[in-house]
Amino acid sequence: MRTILYTEDNKINRDMLSRRLERKGYRVLTAENGSDGVAQATAHKPDLILMDMSMPVMDGWEATRRLKGNPETKPIPVIALTAHAMLGDRERAMEAGCDDYEMKPIDLDRLLIKIEALISDAAAAVAAVPQILSLLIVDDNKLNREVLGRRLKRPEYKILEARSGREALDVVQKGGIDLVLLDSMMPEMTGLEVLQVIRAEYTIIDLPVIMVTAKEQTEEVVAALEAGANDYVTKPLNFPVVLARIHTQLALKRAHLSGRSAAAPAAAPAPAKAVRPPATTTKGTVGQSSRLPEPSAPATRATPSHRAVVWKSTPSAPPPAPPAPPNSRPPSGRPSSPPHRTPDSRTTFGSSVGQAETWNSPPAGSEFPNLSGYQILGELGRGGMGVVYKALHERMNRMVAIKVIDRKHWSNPEATRRFYREVQAAAQLSHPNIVLAYDAGEYDDSHYFVMEYVEGVDLATLVKQRGPLSVEEACHCVRQIARGLQHAHEQGLVHRDIKPTNLLATWSPAPLPPGARRNGPRTECGPPESVGRATVKVLDMGLALLHQPSELTPAAAVQTQNNRVVGTADYMAPEQWMNAHKVDIRADLYSLGCTFYYLLAGEVPFPSAESMEKMLKHHLDEPAPLATFRRDVPPHVADVIGKLMAKKPEHRFQTPNDVHDALAAQVAATT
Incomplete structure (x- = not known):
């Protein structure tokens, strides 16, 4: 006992x-x-x-x-x-x-x-037989290396030191390193540059890297995490915290490797990877000629300003100049530059019902893309994928949203082939609960994706503005999302990034009496209290895997081309953290469960500050009961959310239709 x-x-x-x-x-x-x-x-x-x-x-x-x-x-x-x-x-x-x-x-x-x-x-x-793990301390300051080495001295750790980025890469190339503690500020080659070279060969699981940085270097911390750092510690170092974070990263690595070995036959040990340091001391070079990748942009939360197709205008705003006739072009052959829209302290894109458009001139030195057959009317927003524009399809005389995808995502021909496979599959979808895909093409060494222009508001913005939804409203939204996902599932598609900011609520205009005509612009977003009458649409179907490397070896299973997992940490299924290519519709259902929780609680299931901590919680913990936030959630609804968020896919609902049917009785009881 x-x-x-x-x-x-x-x-x-x-x-x-x-x-x-x-x-x-x-x-x-x-x-x-x-x-x-x-x-x-x-x-x-x-x-x-x-x-x-x-x-x-x-x-x-x-x-x-x-x-x-x-x-x-x-x-x-x-x-x-x-x-x-x-x-x-x-x-x-x-x-x-x-x-x-x-x-x-x-x-x-x-x-x-x-x-x-x-x-x-x-x-x-x-x-178990004790295993000696090798930790590499990288710091140009000898005293810092010695102090940290002494404090980390444990029977289970072997401490190695490197006094520069180039020396660190030489040590890593020889193999056998289990974790790297990497100082961010070093001469000749910065910690961020060392990290980028390491991440070109090793995933965040295969070789954890913890950045050591000064407290005030917030932007550098964000850049390092975006570039693939597992975690960070700040100076002056709190050594118990350093030990705890090392322990956590090594435990994650051990758990992943044990899961990998259980899932596949044992293989011969892989040879040491050739991690190539810069051939010269010129900052920012790798090998003979290839440049180090630029540091990724600081991570930002998905905000309404990134939701290109949810922007709303009202009659009170000064209308933009009417578009030129479809075939009207200046002598240069380029469409006349349309106004450019930027957010200010009052105006965001789709943030509130009945919000005015704000138009400005294009930023200095920028140009709107010249896409054949489309007249660009303005920029709607920018996000991690690229820039989104509002445009007029000239031949069809139809408003569309065009996402021009950042060229950083096109690292190899397979990425392009995968993009067109995905968008071709998405183009086959035709469902009232999915934002329709219309077209795709190539532009200026990149590619673009044309989709239905939807006026409305995303669910994250809706909750931020008016608080958690009622049980009836949340069930109404989730059942519609399930219907859209079921349609995608039947076509063999998995979204991989279901979250409130990718779910748009839109309202049809009220019907007019017979013979009446509508005056003024349409206002399709109903009042916020009318969520129960909204249509909810799934956005960005077919684009999530664009972030993923083309061939996922075990070493690349948990990272993307920019060493970020595919999906959003607050809503991601446990299995998706490890390999986004291997998930099925049940990963989307887990994300739907997290979204359902957010709609009712007003906060995400695991409101931790750091992605790695979120990952642990999604794997091991249960969220706070909804009764912590409100008393009116029926047990049946709480059970549906619990089943959607089961840790193992086989314990969840198996299809979106199952979710839709499970909530049918609740919706019927409230209507």
């Missing part, structure tokens, strides 16, 4: 949870404060410790530090129990050495999963 030591000063809590654990087959020892807990752990060596963090005499943080500082009790896993409202408790607990944490009130099923996982891991660690 496995033994759990429960340290808790509140007798009622102690007795209640102890009885529940005993009914599950555990032997439970109890302690009423940290000092008593340390003594009992030392005497009885339990299999696991549940540690309340706020206690008199000795609190849980100090008790955990003492337990982890004693070689006899260090291997015993500790789960911190913290109050939901106590911000910062989790970070303090993990820094003290806790192996996991659980918020009160305790969810017993979730706690039992963590208990079993940690006890099993601890037993496996005792049985």
Whole structure:
């Protein structure tokens, strides 16, 4: 029988949870404060410790530090129990050495999963032969290298040092490095440039890289994370935090490699990769002639200004100049430059119902694309994929949205072939709940994608403006999304990036009496309270894989050409973090579950600050119950969300139609 030591000063809590654990087959020892807990752990060596963090005499943080500082009790896993409202408790607990944490009130099923996982891991660690892991410290300052090396000295770690970026790449090329601690500011070759060379050969799982940067270098941190850094630490270094982040990255690597070996026959060890440092000391060169890739743009949240097809105008705005006749062109053959629209503090694209257009001249030195058959009327927005324009299809006299995709996505011919395969498949879709694809073509060493122009508002903006939706409204939206995804599923397509900003609500104009004529511009976005009458459309079907490398070897399975996973961290299925090419419609259903949760709660399931922490939570944790945010969610609806967000695909709904049907009774009950 496995033994759990429960340290808790509140007798009622102690007795209640102890009885529940005993009914599950555990032997439970109890302690009423940290000092008593340390003594009992030392005497009885339990299999696991549940540690309340706020206690008199000795609190849980100090008790955990003492337990982890004693070689006899260090291997015993500790789960911190913290109050939901106590911000910062989790970070303090993990820094003290806790192996996991659980918020009160305790969810017993979730706690039992963590208990079993940690006890099993601890037993496996005792049985396993210790493995020496190689950590490479890269810093041009000798004192920094020596201090960090001393503080990281552990029996399980072998510490190597490099005093420059070129020297670091030489060490990495020889193979055998398990993790790199990389200083961002170095002469000759910066940490960011070293990172970009490493990521050309190694994924974020195969060779984790933790950047070491100054606190005020926010832009550099963002650029490093965009370029493929796993994590970062700031100077002056907090060494317990450094150790915890190293441990987390190595644990992720170990878990992924064990999953990979379980899924495929054992293969011969791969030879060391040829990581080529710059041939000269010229900053920004790799090998003889190829340039280092430019640092990626800082990461930004998807905002309404990136939603090209959700912009709305009102009669109160000064209308733009009417478009020229379809065949009217200046002597140069280029369409006359249309006005350019930029956001200001009041105006965003699609951010509110009845918002005015704001038009300005094109930025200095910029030009609108000259796409045959289309007259560009203005720029609607910019995002990670490229620039989106509002345009008139001249022959059909129809408004469209054109996404000109950034040329950085066209790294090889296979990327182009994959793009046209995807958009051809998307063009076969014809469904009222999917933004239609009309055309695609080549422009100026890049390619463009023409889609239906939809006036409306994305669901993320809707929730930000008016708060969480009612249960009826959320179910109405989710059932429509499911219908669109079912149509795509039947055509063999997976979206891979379902999220509120990719879901557009649009309203048809109210019908006119017989014989009446409409005066003034159409206003198709109904009032915000009319969500239950909106049509919801899925945007960007067929474009998600454009970020993905053409041939996914095991080494490239979790990264993209810019070393970012395909999808959005807040909504991504656990299996999609590892390989976006191998997922099926059930990954979209997981994302739909996260979206459903957001519509009702007003926040994402795991509101962590860092992507890697989000990934861990999507793999291991359950989100806070919806009852934490509101009391009116029926159990049936909560169960639907829970099933959509099951960790394993086989435990979810298997088709979007299943989701649609599961919510039918709820919709019928509210109409």
